[in-house]
Amino acid sequence: MPSAEAARRGSVPRSPRVRRVWAALAALGVAITIVSLGTGDHAITPVEVVRTLLGGGTPADAFIVETLRLPRVLCALLVGGALGASGAVFQTLTHNPLGSPDVIGFTWGAAAGAVLQIAVLGGGAFAVSGSAIAGGLVTAMAVYGLSLGHGPTGARLILIGIGISALLAAVVTFLLARVDLNSAQAARLWLTGSLNGRGWEFAVPMMVALAVLLPALALLARPLTMLELGDDAARALGVPVDRARAALIVVAVGLCGCATAAAGPVPFVALAAPQLARRLTRASGPGLIAATLMGAVLLAAADLSAQRLLPTGGLPVGVMTGALGGAYLIWHLRHEWRRL
Amino acid sequence: MATPVITTTTIPPAERLRAEGVSLAYDDRLVSTDLTLRIPDGSFTVIVGPNACGKSTALRALARMLAPTTGSVLLDGKAISSLPAKQVARTLGLLPQSSVVPDGITVRDLVGRGRYPHQGFLRAWSAADEAAVQHALAATAVADLEHRFVDELSGGQRQRVWLAMVLAQETELLLLDEPTTFLDITHQYEVLDLCAELREHAGRTLVAVLHDLNQAARYATHLVAMKDGQIVAEGPPADVVTPELVRAVFGLEALVIPDPATGTPMVVAHGRAERSK
Numbered sequence: 001m002p003s004a005e006a007a008r009r010g011s012v013p014r015s016p017r018v019r020r021v022w023a024a025l026a027a028l029g030v031a032i033t034i035v036s037l038g039t040g041d042h043a044i045t046p047v048e049v050v051r052t053l054l055g056g057g058t059p060a061d062a063f064i065v066e067t068l069r070l071p072r073v074l075c076a077l078l079v080g081g082a083l084g085a086s087g088a089v090f091q092t093l094t095h096n097p098l099g100s101p102d103v104i105g106f107t108w109g110a111a112a113g114a115v116l117q118i119a120v121l122g123g124g125a126f127a128v129s130g131s132a133i134a135g136g137l138v139t140a141m142a143v144y145g146l147s148l149g150h151g152p153t154g155a156r157l158i159l160i161g162i163g164i165s166a167l168l169a170a171v172v173t174f175l176l177a178r179v180d181l182n183s184a185q186a187a188r189l190w191l192t193g194s195l196n197g198r199g200w201e202f203a204v205p206m207m208v209a210l211a212v213l214l215p216a217l218a219l220l221a222r223p224l225t226m227l228e229l230g231d232d233a234a235r236a237l238g239v240p241v242d243r244a245r246a247a248l249i250v251v252a253v254g255l256c257g258c259a260t261a262a263a264g265p266v267p268f269v270a271l272a273a274p275q276l277a278r279r280l281t282r283a284s285g286p287g288l289i290a291a292t293l294m295g296a297v298l299l300a301a302a303d304l305s306a307q308r309l310l311p312t313g314g315l316p317v318g319v320m321t322g323a324l325g326g327a328y329l330i331w332h333l334r335h336e337w338r339r340l
Numbered sequence: 341m342a343t344p345v346i347t348t349t350t351i352p353p354a355e356r357l358r359a360e361g362v363s364l365a366y367d368d369r370l371v372s373t374d375l376t377l378r379i380p381d382g383s384f385t386v387i388v389g390p391n392a393c394g395k396s397t398a399l400r401a402l403a404r405m406l407a408p409t410t411g412s413v414l415l416d417g418k419a420i421s422s423l424p425a426k427q428v429a430r431t432l433g434l435l436p437q438s439s440v441v442p443d444g445i446t447v448r449d450l451v452g453r454g455r456y457p458h459q460g461f462l463r464a465w466s467a468a469d470e471a472a473v474q475h476a477l478a479a480t481a482v483a484d485l486e487h488r489f490v491d492e493l494s495g496g497q498r499q500r501v502w503l504a505m506v507l508a509q510e511t512e513l514l515l516l517d518e519p520t521t522f523l524d525i526t527h528q529y530e531v532l533d534l535c536a537e538l539r540e541h542a543g544r545t546l547v548a549v550l551h552d553l554n555q556a557a558r559y560a561t562h563l564v565a566m567k568d569g570q571i572v573a574e575g576p577p578a579d580v581v582t583p584e585l586v587r588a589v590f591g592l593e594a595l596v597i598p599d600p601a602t603g604t605p606m607v608v609a610h611g612r613a614e615r616s617k
Contacts, residue, residue, distance in 0.1 A: 095440055219461070222456070222459075222461070225453070226453065226456055228440065228442040229439055229440055229442065229453065230436070230438065230439045230440040232405055232434070232436035232437075232438070232439065233434075233436055233439040233440075235404070235405060235425070236403060236405070236429065236432075236433065236434035236436060236506075237429050237453070237454065237456045237457055237509065238424075238425040238426035238427075238428065238429030238430075238456060238457040239425065239456070240425050278443070278444070282444065283444070284442050284443065284444050284445035284446070284449050284450075285442070285445075285449075
């Protein structure tokens with residue numbers, strides 16, 4: 001008869017270590033939130049921050065915390081979480097740690113859509129977000145459609161994505177070269193990825209999107225775990241492989257598309273968050289929850305340091321994640337290139 | 341494991357798994373036309389034939405990895421394509437030719453994934469799951485590797501772990517696509533002995549594609565010889581394996597003598613012996 005200990009270590013129940021990582025990341029997220037809300041031009045003590053959030057505090061504090069700072073922190077957490085989850089799905093589907101939406105070209109698709117809107121059509125913030133999502137979806141469909149066929153899909157998906165990215169990057173450069181300086185400046189800022197000035201009008205749609213997409217992803221988590229074994233093994237174990245993969249791609253593109261629409265193409269979070277989370281949990285499987293929490297913590301921490309690092313402030317968060325992520329990627333390639 | 345309700349009034353079909361008049365193709369490359377392949381219940385059926393004769397393709401069709409362009413594959417009398425994927429996976433297991441070892445997975449976790457078709461969305465790990473995994477680990481002699489990482493294991497150990505995953509699925513029918521490829525000779529016989537044991541003691545029906553004609557003749561209870569996508573001969577190895585068949589299927593001049601160890605037919609190629617005469 002199996003002991004309770006043995007049953008707990010089964011493949012489906014998670015190890016205590018994984019739960020401890022979840023708890024630690026969640027606690028870190030809360031801590032970063034409180035620091036972000038309490039620091040800046042007007043300092044507020046952590047105790048006051050919590051009191052203000054609970055409805056106490058002075059009207060001035062309430063305005064600063066709830067209107068100015070909270071939506072931005074929420075945006076960072078939600079965008080980071082969406083990128084982390086989306087990265088975990090794509091890395092599992094492609095069987096490759098480089099198979100994140102930034103690498104497979106969806107980010108460039110969103111960027112091309114947004115730049116087209118900013119530089120040529122001249123729409124406002126919401127039109128830019130909509131164009132980014134549309135650009136990401138069209139690119140995703142193109143990349144997926146071109147990579148269909150028999151044989152392993154993962155490597156082909158990545159290589160075709162890299163090709164499409166190069167093409168779209170050329171389109172973006174072309175557009176930026178053709179338009180006037182002001183539009184080009186605005187487009188460039190958007191392309192870096194930034195959370196500057198993000199208010200509730202960005203945080204609320206992001207919350208709504210995640211309230212739909214994350215439960216959908218939870219329903220697909222177990223088929224995703226099986227897809228990790230390869231198409232044949234997954235199908236033999238009773239996973240409707242093509243349907244499950246298509247549904248997973250739709251949800252993951254949706255997550256990454258919303259994130260890009262809200263903050264621009266923030267680089268490297270989708271790539272690095274799932275890998276860092278896996279290093280902490282030391283568990284197999286896609287690790288969706290840990291990757292989501294890690295993405296949220298990474299982006300919130302990056303945005304906090306981007307705001308406070310320079311005395312002038314207001315560094316776009318994309319500069320921060322780009323620098324950190326680039327360093328991480330080089331480290332990863334030097335240490336684990338054999339497995340790629 | 342859910343025990344199937346067996347009613348004594350119905351006579352079970354002699355072949356739970358059959359391909360009836362199937363045509364098999366990859367894109368526009370036709371492999372087999374009008375192929376009928378029936379797997380006798382309780383047999384260890386082995387499919388042999390030269391490279392590219394369609395033996396793996398036929399097995400993939402039986403395992404519903406490949407949909408026939410015409411005809412159908414029947415499981416318990418019903419078209420396998422019409423049955424829910426998880427329900428089929430509780431009856432029919434497959435050891436594919438190639439699988440991906442997920443990063444950082446332990447032997448135990450990999451074998452545990454074989455329980456997927458028995459689990460619902462929210463059902464937690466059960467005592468039945470635990471028992472099936474322990475049994476599969478013991479049967480394939482990898483119980484002492486339980487907490488090791490799969491990517492640290494040797495090829496032979498890895499193949500036994502994959503086999504354990506398929507065993508944990510607890511299916512009555514078991515399909516194996518070239519289970520001995522990439523294994524050294526000792527591990528080849530270990531895997532084949534395990535298959536024979538599963539048939540004899542656990543009452544499973546097994547189907548395997550094998551390259552080695554002598555291993556096939558020794559272990560099969562039902563041998564199927566294929567060439568150019570068609571079945572050339574099938575039946576007990578003693579009836580099927582003859583010099584004429586070996587010439588017709590493999591284009592090889594050979595003697596067929598009784599295997600000194602088992603008495604089953606053994607193929608001895610003329611090869612250089614013929615030339616040096």
